[in-house]
Amino acid sequence: MTNTMWGGRFLASPAAIMEEINASIDFDKRLWRHDILASKAHAAMLADRGIITKKEGEEIARGLDKIAAEIEAGTFSFTRALEDIHLNVESRLAELIGPAAGKLHTARSRNDQVATDLRLYVRDEIDAIDGLLAGLQLALAEKALLHAATVMPGFTHLQTAQPITFGHHLLAYAEMFGRDRGRFADARARLNESPLGAAALAGTSFAIDRDATAKALGFARASANSLDAVSDRDFALESLAAASIAATHLSRLAEEIVMWTSPQFGFVRLSDKYTTGSSIMPQKRNPDAAELVRGKTGRVAGSFLALLMVMKGLPLAYAKDMQEDKEPVFDALASLKLGLAAMTGMVGDLEPDARAMKKAAGRGHATATDLADWLVRETGLPFREAHHVTGRVVAVADSKKCDLAKLALEDLKSVDPRLTEDAFSVLDVSKSVKSRSSYGGTAPGNVRREAKKWIKRLKKAAGSR
DSSP states (O other), X not given: OOOTTTTTTOOSOOOHHHHHHHOOHHHHGGGHHHHHHHHXXXXXXXXXXXXXXXXXXXXXXXXXXXXXXXXXXXXXXXXXXXXXXXXXXXXXXXXXXXXXXXXXXTTOOHHHHHHHHHHHXXXXXXXXXXXXXXXXXXXXXXXXXXXXXXXXXXXXXXXXXXXXXXXXXHHHHHHHHHHHXXXXXXXXXXXXXXXTTOTTTTOOSSOOOHHHHHHXXXXXXXXXXXXXXXXXXXXXXXXXXXXXXXXXXXXXXXXXXXXXXXXXXXXXXXXXGGOBXXXXXXXXXXOHHHHHHHHXXXXXXXXXXXXXXXXXXXXXXXXXXXXXXXXXHHHHHHHHHHHHHHHHHHHXXXXXXXXXXXXXXXXXXXXXXXXXXXXXXXXXXXXXXXXXXXXXXXXXXXXXXXXXXXXXXXXXXXXOTTOOGGGGGGOXXXXXXXXXXXXXXOOHHHHHHHHHHHXXXXXXXXXXX
């Protein structure tokens, strides 16, 4: 049996494998809400313009509402024979209201229809992701405020560098996720134009009102070029690029949680809510939630690359390759949302071991830079020379297998007589972090101030939603 939507041209049924490769209903049925919303806007516009009658417009709207109720209730029957969500909805509409259903497709094509549906879907997902990112930022800021003065080692090359505070470390991620929100906001702004009415690729000869449908669907404008409108998937690519960067940020934080919860670090502890045990080793507490967040990053980035490869060789306008846009978008954005929710829970759940962190911060000569700075301030040495002198002091400490603060004054003076008893005052890790009061620095006062700013800003924004 031929497909009734274009049976006038095709006289034979498709091969079974053709149906298998061609059908998208198994995944694009996720767009049903957006498809019905766009169809209702299109029908209302057709009626307003006198292209269909008011009565037909009302019948179509009632039929579409009935289909929405059926899908919500789980009683709607999706069929692969009708390929996609658009034809499944249109076929059921014909069963419900008769010939008037056939007028819904006037002045549009599945090309502009799917482009509109996917834009609506991605826009909704961006809004949901923005809320999740804001929630994660708030969790980070609130935890940072609690631990504005909790000292921990800062690392470069995963080697002990300088003492910082746990709060300062967490606020670094608040900044990163803030940039992610900015990227999604930018993507949303460019996405927010309506392809509806562009039809197959050339526009339509009917006197439609594209501004009306754009407004009805919450778009800022109608797309200016019909060819671009149906062939563009930049909005999906840009959203997946933003998702890939956000997922990478999640992965970096997840990796740190994995390290920090290990006995070798022992910096933080996660409760039973976000850990699992071992089937054979009863002592194990595995940070599986963090590992899974880290692992999903590959799926998100892979989805971006998959769609990029689909689009790279396509001439204008629409090609069936573009059916491959939906699964990467669906999977990547769902994975990102899941990762954001899990990470927000973990940040709220984790408890730092302040004693272990501070002890680790004092290892590895982390206050060596403070000693070099002291030499610059107190003796007027150029920093490069002070750096050299401090390096020799570090070598003495290494030879004695002790930290800088454990050296005797004679040890310091054996390197440089300008080093006095006062030099020991800068070797304490708590004093070190307190001294880093420059804008953006790790001083507890800075951290408290920035954490409070974030909390105030985020709560205000949440209240205005």
